[in-house]
Amino acid sequence: MANKKKQTVYRTTAGETVYGVMAEFATPADLYHAAEKVRDAGYKAWDVYSPFPVHGMEEAMGLPHTKLPLLTGIVGLTGAGLGLLLQYFVTHLAYPMVVQGKPMFAWEPWTPVTFEIGVLFTAFCALLGMFAFNRLPMWYHPLMKKERFLRVSDDRFVICIESKDAKFDPQATRAMLESVGGKHIELVEE
Amino acid sequence: MSEISATHHHGSHAEGHSHAEPQIAARSRLLPSAVTADRGTLRTVSMGMMFVGAIVLVVLVILGFSAEGAGRQAIAAYHAGFLFCVGVALGCLGIQMILHQFNAGWSAAPRRTAEGIASLLPLCALLFVPVLVNALIGSDSTKLFKWMVPSYVAGDVLFEHKQGWLNVNFWIVRSAVYFGLWSMLALKLYQWSRKQDLSGDRWLTAKARRMSSYGLLIFALSSAFASFDWLMGLDFHWFSTMFGVYFFAGSVLSAICTIVLVLAMLSNAGKLKSVVTPEHFHDMGKMMLAFTVFWAYIAFCQYFLIWYSNIPEETAFYNLRQQGDWRYLSIFLVLGHFVVPFLVLLFRGVKRTPRLLAFVAAWLLIMHAVDLFYIVRPVIKESKLGERLIMDVFGIAGPALVFLGLAIRRVVSAPLIPLKDPRLHEALEHKNYV
Numbered sequence: 350m351a352n353k354k355k356q357t358v359y360r361t362t363a364g365e366t367v368y369g370v371m372a373e374f375a376t377p378a379d380l381y382h383a384a385e386k387v388r389d390a391g392y393k394a395w396d397v398y399s400p401f402p403v404h405g406m407e408e409a410m411g412l413p414h415t416k417l418p419l420l421t422g423i424v425g426l427t428g429a430g431l432g433l434l435l436q437y438f439v440t441h442l443a444y445p446m447v448v449q450g451k452p453m454f455a456w457e458p459w460t461p462v463t464f465e466i467g468v469l470f471t472a473f474c475a476l477l478g479m480f481a482f483n484r485l486p487m488w489y490h491p492l493m494k495k496e497r498f499l500r501v502s503d504d505r506f507v508i509c510i511e512s513k514d515a516k517f518d519p520q521a522t523r524a525m526l527e528s529v530g531g532k533h534i535e536l537v538e539e
Numbered sequence: 540m541s542e543i544s545a546t547h548h549h550g551s552h553a554e555g556h557s558h559a560e561p562q563i564a565a566r567s568r569l570l571p572s573a574v575t576a577d578r579g580t581l582r583t584v585s586m587g588m589m590f591v592g593a594i595v596l597v598v599l600v601i602l603g604f605s606a607e608g609a610g611r612q613a614i615a616a617y618h619a620g621f622l623f624c625v626g627v628a629l630g631c632l633g634i635q636m637i638l639h640q641f642n643a644g645w646s647a648a649p650r651r652t653a654e655g656i657a658s659l660l661p662l663c664a665l666l667f668v669p670v671l672v673n674a675l676i677g678s679d680s681t682k683l684f685k686w687m688v689p690s691y692v693a694g695d696v697l698f699e700h701k702q703g704w705l706n707v708n709f710w711i712v713r714s715a716v717y718f719g720l721w722s723m724l725a726l727k728l729y730q731w732s733r734k735q736d737l738s739g740d741r742w743l744t745a746k747a748r749r750m751s752s753y754g755l756l757i758f759a760l761s762s763a764f765a766s767f768d769w770l771m772g773l774d775f776h777w778f779s780t781m782f783g784v785y786f787f788a789g790s791v792l793s794a795i796c797t798i799v800l801v802l803a804m805l806s807n808a809g810k811l812k813s814v815v816t817p818e819h820f821h822d823m824g825k826m827m828l829a830f831t832v833f834w835a836y837i838a839f840c841q842y843f844l845i846w847y848s849n850i851p852e853e854t855a856f857y858n859l860r861q862q863g864d865w866r867y868l869s870i871f872l873v874l875g876h877f878v879v880p881f882l883v884l885l886f887r888g889v890k891r892t893p894r895l896l897a898f899v900a901a902w903l904l905i906m907h908a909v910d911l912f913y914i915v916r917p918v919i920k921e922s923k924l925g926e927r928l929i930m931d932v933f934g935i936a937g938p939a940l941v942f943l944g945l946a947i948r949r950v951v952s953a954p955l956i957p958l959k960d961p962r963l964h965e966a967l968e969h970k971n972y973v
Binding site (some may be wrong): 407417449457 | 841
């Protein structure tokens with residue numbers, strides 16, 4: 350979106366499209382400090398990969414706060430409203446019926462259903478919204494082809510800067526990753 | 540297998556390192572100027588509150604004797620104020636035992652405030668004295684609890700069945716037992732924590748945790764029965780099995796609000812910088828939100844079941860409160876105690892800004908007082924809502940001011956945090972990461 354520069358497509362000598370450049374780190378602390386430097390270098394399209402969540406990483410990466418709570422709140426309230434409408438439709442329009450001698454317009458029995466449908470919508474929105482914002486499920490990722498990347502599920506930490514970043518340059522990005530302490534820097538093909 | 544154990548060993552080794560570093564960093568924040576209050580100014584504030592509270596109480600007594608029938612209203616309003624104070628102190632006791640049980644690291648920073656306020660429970664027994672005097676020597680027309688008036692209950696079948704529980708001697712014994720148990724738990728926890736400030740003995744934390752296990756059981760049962768005796772007993776025909784939980788929800792909510800208020804006041808005075816941070820306020824704000832919802836949930840459940848089954852002796856409670864002006868107070872309670880604070884507390888910014896959160900906390904404390912007023916006051920059928928309103932306000936404000944003054948005095952008389960709590964460094968480094 351913010352990419353004003355025309356996107357350059359880089360290709361390897363074998364003709365494959367370049368996805369990005371990855372660098373490996375040995376400890377979460379190295380990863381954290383490297384991420385801070387990548388953030389300060391002004392990169393936008395990049396990500397870090399680690400076997401476990403590293404606390405405070407979103408700050409080190411300069412990620413904005415998620416919009417998911419706002420979305421969940423709106424959807425939850427919408428759900429509660431729909432729950433109310435559903436009961437209005439059923440007990441007033443479709444099947445008006447006196448039950449247990451209770452008043453027709455009683456709000457009391459409507460409350461649990463309204464609440465529950467609100468909770469249902471909230472829970473589903475939080476889960477599915479999280480998936481959507483993380484672009485999950487993801488059936489394919491270029492990094493998965495890299496032998497060294499597989500250790501990210503065990504004891505290695507990786508930063509990958511993607512070629513779609515406006516600041517990406519095969520040589521300069523590689524040099525930058527090297528300067529922040531990255532090891533085993535490799536080009537990643539699509 | 541060997542690989543797993545090797546990784547594990549490595550892991551624990553690394554943890555040992557990361558523990559030592561923050562501990563050194565933490566100590567530099569715990570300068571005496573940051574963790575002890577300037578006693579002068581805050582003592583003056585607390586003395587002022589207690590002084591005003593005392594005057595208010597004297598005026599209440601004069602007003603109570605001034606007019607025919609005013610005495611019962613005065614003691615009813617005072618009773619709501621007394622339960623407000625007990626609820627805050629009791630909630631502080633419960634919340635610290637819950638935090639001990641969870642071994643909650645973050646809570647080491649705000650816990651001392653809860654310990655200090657809960658240690659006022661023996662003094663709350665003194666606040667109970669006027670209610671006791673009313674029960675013992677009050678004339679039949681001024682007695683707060685109608686079941687204590689023999690001519691009123693004569694021939695009442697329901698009362699005859701409940702007489703084993705509802706007799707004055709047993710009622711006094713029970714009240715004494717409640718205060719005894721609460722004082723024992725609260726003073727033990729407070730003394731151990733203060734002792735740890737000097738000795739640094741980690742086992743005192745383990746001891747506090749062990750006592751909290753059975754302490755919570757004692758707390759849950761005694762607070763529920765206290766609410767039956769002191770609140771539900773106001774209308775002895777009526778009963779609700781959920782009432783104990785209702786009282787618990789309101790009490791813990793008001794306790795968290797008081798802790799937030801005290802800590803916000805201290806941080807406003809430049810204390811506890813980088814010790815009690817927006818991260819801790821954020822967590823306490825989450826608990827305020829949770830207990831606001833919990834209170835509403837329990838309040839609705841209690842109402843809903845009674846509304847559905849529609850049994851006269853149960854519906855009497857709500858029937859009374861849905862008639863006349865009490866109806867407006869009911870609606871005000873739903874909006875002010877639930878809808879508005881719920882919507883406001885949803886926002887992250889509110890929870891992370893101590894001043895805003897303190898404002899919401901003060902509002903919720905007032906609403907908790909209104910809630911107790913709403914339970915106690917309609918029982919006085921001879922006086923409608925708004926009649927002699929000054930007595931109602933004074934009855935609640937008097938004990939509340941004295942109590943909050945005492946609370947501030949107690950909090951500033953000790954270090955503001957448990958200085959050598961083994962989880963303190965964890966609390967100082969606490970972050971929410973969301």
